[in-house]
Amino acid sequence: MDKYTVDWKGYIPAISIPFFKNGEIDWKGWSTLLNWLVDEGMHGLLVNGTTGEWFSQSLEEMDAIFQAASKTVNNRIPLIGGCTAYTAEQVVERAKLVEKANFDGILVAPPPYIVLTDEELVAYYQYISDHVELPICIYNWPRGTNVDLDKELVARLADLEKIVAIKNSTGNLQNFVSTFFAIKDKLRVFGFPMNELGISLMKDYGGEGMMGAGAVLGSDHPNFFHSLWEGNIEKALYYGKKDQFLFKSWYNDDFSAKYGSPQAIIKTALNLKGLPGGYPRLPIIPLTKEQELKVKESLEEVERL
Template identity: 50%
Template sequence: MDRNSVDWRGYMPAITTTFTRDGDYDARGHAELLEWLYAEGMHGIVALGTTGEWFSLQPTEKAAVFQNIAATLKGKIPLIAGCTGYTASEVGANMAAAAEAGFDGVLITPPPYICLSDAEILEFYREAAKQTKLPICIYNWPPGTNIDLSLPLIEKLIEIDNVVALKHSTSRLDHFSKVFFAIRDRVRVFGFNMDELGLTLLAHQGGDGTMGAGAVLGRDHPNFYNEIWNGNLEAARECGARDRVILTEWYTEHLTARFGSPQAILKEAFNVMGLPGGYPRRPILPLQDSEREIVRATLEKLGKI
């Protein structure tokens, strides 16, 4: 497999997982949110990534989430399953559940917390890849793993047979650019910001897309790409400028939240807009009143409420 084995491109949000106040999975509410995302023109869906709170779900719950998502959107847009775990066997079980549900690919970070060596990370991915026939997207997520995958290691990882993409969520622009130009002909690269640099790379250098958090602005996110593909760069800039408002007001330059937790922020945003955002699951807490006001003020500024 390589980049040509999949049709993944554009804006593929890493979606939230809808929980009730008591922490139960709200399948009906989640399906409603998924239908809204599809109607807003998303180019794909990434489930149970960091935004999806994979870390607080049991294996049977993950399988139920995958089944619900597939029942709602299978065959309509590409579905990518977050399958991160602490061991290759745990990842394998997650990938099996995703395959059974009918997902089109999987997303895997290095094991969080452990801070493995390069040799250990490479072997981890090799062991995991042997357990699935699905295409794999490597996820470089320094805020969650405390490891920013180096170019030499990434070069080795993309040689694994079913690796077709990299979600490169580094905050170092020089590192992002260096990796992009080194591997873009072999695997798809995601992680572009909706700014002038991202627009330039996407419009003129063959960039693939963004696996971004939440899609709370609806069609503004996929339209950034649609306008680029149609040659309407000024219209793309307008979409990107709206996206940068939430990036500036809700997140730091290191892709972490300025207040509360990213998952709680996105869920509050959906709730405020009248969509089923639901509640975060502990240990993540809902936003405080003052934090909710920040979310509301941003959405009012952007005309979403």
């Protein structure tokens, strides 16, 4: 496999899973949200990433979530399943659920909490590559793993058979850019900011797009990339300005939330837009009324841009 094995590009959001207040999955809401995302023109969907609260799910729930997503999306756009876990064996177990649901690939971050060495990370991903059938997207997520994959390590991982892409959610811009230039011919790269810098890098040197969180602006997110691909930079900057405004309103540079938890912010925003964001599930708790008001105000302001 290589980067040309898959056709992933553009805006592929890591999406929420709506829960009821008692923690049960809102299956009807989940179907409604999936159909809305497809209709809004997303270029793919990432199910059970960080935004999807995979860490609070049982294997049985994961299986049901992957199956429901596959049935609802019905091959209209690519689906990538989040399979991050604490051990390589657990990742493979989850990957088999994703494969059974006929997804197009898996996303795997380094194991949370365990801060592995470079040699351990190579062995970790090697085991996964040897034991799964689907293409793999590496997820560099230093906020959640305490490991920021550098260009030398990513270059080694890029040589593993099943690895075809990277979602590089590092807050270290120098690391992002240097890694991009080191591996852009081997891996599809996601994580470009939707601003002048991101546009310049993608237009002049390649790069596939963004795996963002939540897609609360609907079609504005994929329209950034359509405008870029059409050469309409002014229009791309317009859509990107809206995305960047919400990011700066809700998140810090390291992707931590400025208040509450990122999952709760995304769900609140979806609810305010009349979509089934639902409730977060413990250990994540809902935003306070004051925090909800901040989200509401930012959504109103972004529409005035």
